Amino acid sequence: MRRLGRSDTVISDSQKETAGSSTDFAQLHRDLVRAVDRVCPRWMADKADDLVQVALMRVMEIQRKKGGTAEFTPFYLRRAAFSAMIDEIRRLRRRQEVSLEGGGEEDEPVAFDPAAPSPDPERASAGREVGRAIRDCLSGLVPPRRHAVTLNLQGHSVPEIGKLLGWTAKKAENLVYRGMSDLRGCLGEKGIRS
Amino acid sequence: MNQDTRELAKLRAAFTAPATAAPPPEDCPSPETIWAAVRGELPPQALREVVDHTARCAACAEDWRLAVEVDRQEAAQAAETAPGKVIVGRFGRFRQLAAAAALAAGLLVAVGVYRQAIVPSQPIYREAQQTQVRSLLPAGQPLPRQAAVLRWTPLPGAVSYDVSVSTEDLRQVATAQGQTAAEYRLPPAALSGLPAGARLLWQVDAIFPDGHHVTSPTFTTPLQ
Missing domain, CATH: 1.20.5 (Single alpha-helices involved in coiled-coils or other helix-helix interfaces)
Structure with missing residues (x-):
């Protein structure tokens, strides 16, 4: 087996037989790497290839254990790969935390450092401080506004928020507007001006 | 880009800033639950619980955004294939x-x-690729200071674009309004005070003739 490149995938011949189309896995690999690149902080995006590779290998292993006879729709494959990838990301986050606590176990030293996404620690720290303040303020909002604002801050549009939470577009718009107003007020009380 | 849009971009950037500590995994929803929540497949109460969790857990908020990204890619691909x-x-x-x-x-x-x-048919997916502004910059590749050009996918029908650029600690680097091309060249002077490797957060607002606008996600690009 060889290592993955960004435009390639690692699937041994025996795995190909149980995995189905290697083209599907290659596409899925590219999609997942792109998603990690776009969403995750630098410490993780730098490892996107390895991360996604481990996740896809786990999916292949599941297929192999099922004898390779089960049918896997692209939808199922994508969900399984996403789950495996998040498991792997969470494992890395935990390893990072253990490492910072000085309680490293048998694994090699952790190279990932979410606390240093930028070469300027002060700026990164300031950004995290505002993030913490936002979370603190969100906890004080009434639930419907909190849900609306949280999804809005996650990048969802108002129509998407309405669809997800089962609201009309008008209701979603009102809750986002009022919730954001509450959030601004709360941040202002903490001395943070957006 | 109006004041509200700029402010929202800054708040989103701060909300998505990486956290220092990972929560105990047993406290977090499973990846399958987050996946189902993002796709709107959970019962309302369960969905609200997941959203509430992401409101206080930066790690799961990140997992949520990953699910959204993967889901949107799937929708875009499915729209192109049988x-x-x-x-x-x-x-x-x-x-x-x-x-x-x-x-x-x-x-x-x-x-x-x-x-x-x-037979014209109704669109199936809520986020067709052409209705989203996407960054055209190569992921993770540093932006050269002397040719710092932000590029994005043009939206059909958009008459102009507003752009807002800030640092991770929400300091405004540059703004531009009424850009007719789907790109924006950052003035070198605006970047002069920033260290190498600083991460730029930028967002695009596509303006349409009837006044409505479509706001992009906040993109992150390292500076050379």
Whole structure:
């Protein structure tokens, strides 16, 4: 087996037989790497290839254990790969935390450092401080506004928020507007001006 | 870009700033639950619980955004290909069958295209690719200071674009309004105070003739 490149995938011949189309896995690999690149902080995006590779290998292993006879729709494959990838990301986050606590176990030293996404620690720290303040303020909002604002801050549009939470577009718009107003007020009380 | 849009961009950037500590995994929703929540497949109460969790857990908020990204890619791809594709285990043993299936799929696509040509249908996915502004910068590649050009996918019908650029600690680097091209060249002077490797957060607002606008996600690009 060889290592993955960004435009390639690692699937041994025996795995190909149980995995189905290697083209599907290659596409899925590219999609997942792109998603990690776009969403995750630098410490993780730098490892996107390895991360996604481990996740896809786990999916292949599941297929192999099922004898390779089960049918896997692209939808199922994508969900399984996403789950495996998040498991792997969470494992890395935990390893990072253990490492910072000085309680490293048998694994090699952790190279990932979410606390240093930028070469300027002060700026990164300031950004995290505002993030913490936002979370603190969100906890004080009434639930419907909190849900609306949280999804809005996650990048969802108002129509998407309405669809997800089962609201009309008008209701979603009102809750986002009022919730954001509450959030601004709360941040202002903490001395943070957006 | 108006004040509200700039402010929202800054708040989103701060909300998505990486956290220092990972929560105990047992406290977090499973990846399958987050996946189902993002796709709107959870009962309302369960969905609200997941959203509440992401409001206080930066790690799960990040997982949520990953699910959104993967889901949108799937929707975009599915919009371009015929539905119903199935991956079969031990595929290699059935190459002839696969070839026949591929031929059938091709025919289905052809029929679908023909039908679409004569019978307009409603769009299936809520986030068609053409309704989203996406960054065209290579992921993770540093932006050169002397040729710092932000590029994005143009939206059909948009008459202009507003751009806002800030640092991770929400300091404004540059703004531009009324850009007619789907790109913006950052003035070198605006970048002069920033260290190498600083991460720029930028967001684009596409303006349409009727006044409505479509706001992009916040993109992150390292500076050379």
